[in-house]
Amino acid sequence: MITFEAVSKTYRDGTTAVSELDLVLPSDQVSVLVGPSGCGKTTTLQMINRMIEPTAGSISWDGTPLPQIRRTTLRRQMGYVIQSGGLFPHRTVLDNICTVPTLLGWSRARSRSRALELLSLVGLDRSLAQRFPAQLSGGQQQRVGVARALAADPVLLLMDEPFSAVDPVVRADLQELVKGLQRELGKTIVMITHDIDEAMIMGDQVVIMRVGGRIAQMGTPDEILDRPLDDFVAGFVGRDRGYRALTFAPAAGLPVARIRSVRSAASVATGSSPAVVVDGEGRPLGWADAAHGSTLLPLGATFAAETDTLRAVVDAALSSPVGLAVAVQSSGRLAGVVSAADALEAVRRRRLQVAERHGSAVAAAPDDGDAPSADPATLHEEAGPPADPAAPRQEVGHPPTPSPDRRTTPPPDGAAPAGPADDEREAAS
Numbered sequence: 001m002i003t004f005e006a007v008s009k010t011y012r013d014g015t016t017a018v019s020e021l022d023l024v025l026p027s028d029q030v031s032v033l034v035g036p037s038g039c040g041k042t043t044t045l046q047m048i049n050r051m052i053e054p055t056a057g058s059i060s061w062d063g064t065p066l067p068q069i070r071r072t073t074l075r076r077q078m079g080y081v082i083q084s085g086g087l088f089p090h091r092t093v094l095d096n097i098c099t100v101p102t103l104l105g106w107s108r109a110r111s112r113s114r115a116l117e118l119l120s121l122v123g124l125d126r127s128l129a130q131r132f133p134a135q136l137s138g139g140q141q142q143r144v145g146v147a148r149a150l151a152a153d154p155v156l157l158l159m160d161e162p163f164s165a166v167d168p169v170v171r172a173d174l175q176e177l178v179k180g181l182q183r184e185l186g187k188t189i190v191m192i193t194h195d196i197d198e199a200m201i202m203g204d205q206v207v208i209m210r211v212g213g214r215i216a217q218m219g220t221p222d223e224i225l226d227r228p229l230d231d232f233v234a235g236f237v238g239r240d241r242g243y244r245a246l247t248f249a250p251a252a253g254l255p256v257a258r259i260r261s262v263r264s265a266a267s268v269a270t271g272s273s274p275a276v277v278v279d280g281e282g283r284p285l286g287w288a289d290a291a292h293g294s295t296l297l298p299l300g301a302t303f304a305a306e307t308d309t310l311r312a313v314v315d316a317a318l319s320s321p322v323g324l325a326v327a328v329q330s331s332g333r334l335a336g337v338v339s340a341a342d343a344l345e346a347v348r349r350r351r352l353q354v355a356e357r358h359g360s361a362v363a364a365a366p367d368d369g370d371a372p373s374a375d376p377a378t379l380h381e382e383a384g385p386p387a388d389p390a391a392p393r394q395e396v397g398h399p400p401t402p403s404p405d406r407r408t409t410p411p412p413d414g415a416a417p418a419g420p421a422d423d424e425r426e427a428a429s
């Protein structure tokens, strides 16, 4: 745990970059510093590995004041990743990764073996080991930068805008890589970004800073999205914050209703309700609707019933041509559907839960009406297995289009929907 107590940094020209900062960066978590340009993020980060010394206050690591730890010892235990990887251009990938082990006096064979191991860990082919940085893509360079920072197995990783130089797709891959490494290796990570979305995705704790090096708000992503402390934070987290907050609400627990599945759009009879067209493995391909004859309608986005978030459900419902979000199992098989109305109802309940958590007068909420309890346990209950396995789990509420058909019994998961009897089926997770 890194602790800042009343830390200030004023540069020689009189610029105060950080002012009386009190901050705790917990071990084994990702803390993200985010804020406008010049608010003191880099100064704060570089005071952790003593590239910059504070002018007032104290910083300690697990209770030991940093000045009591030799700089070399400190930096050996703190990996540092910067924008574009910060690689030495005239050194090969392998030599770049071996930088710290070489400084530590490791044998060539040990350093090399560690570097090759790290290449695999960050998802790069070993054949890249002898290339120079200029012969790599931006994303690959950044992966090498992460590998280099991990070379001596540091306890803590400092990352200064590590993904800002790559396109959004590569950026998402790198975010996933670092989150995965953090889960796997249990590192403490302190990261800087300009991008509030990235902060919300990556951070267990998010620290929003304002110019002058002061904290505007600190908390978990959902706390900040749900309850911005002031206009500065509300403005910074942006207008979509309600929608983004759904990223932190799990979809597991939503009522997933059965839906008829067919193997061909042409098999939907006139007048019948929409059905999901599936392939031979039971994976959804699109929608069939009698009004559109044998045309396969686009599926829209799908969501993973067990692991996705409410944001994915709402997105799937809004992108569905029939207003029903299609849930899939981890195998990719059709699990069932959630109506846009049920997804919005879950959003409303979540809002009430948040208000309750923050001590608002939930009972007096004007839209509480005769809605079911906002207790999270209730949400789960609704999604629990029905007493009669043949009975529908839950009706799709208030569908904007005809409700899903519930005539047939769902097959057990894993049964392939093949043969004439399986041409029409129903699925619910």
Ligand SMILES: Nc1ncnc2c1ncn2[C@@H]1O[C@H](COP(=O)(O)OP(=O)(O)OP(=O)(O)O)[C@@H](O)[C@H]1O
Pocket (backbone or CB within 6 Å): 011, 012, 013, 015, 016, 017, 035, 036, 037, 038, 039, 040, 041, 042, 043, 044, 194
């Ligand atoms: N060596 C320096 N001498 C004088 N002022 C400096 C020095 N380094 C940074 N500053 C100033 O301190 C303030 C904070 O800078 P810092 O780099 O910590 O901010 P930042 O939030 O990381 O900015 P950015 O997001 O643009 O990288 C800025 O006003 C900057 O101009």
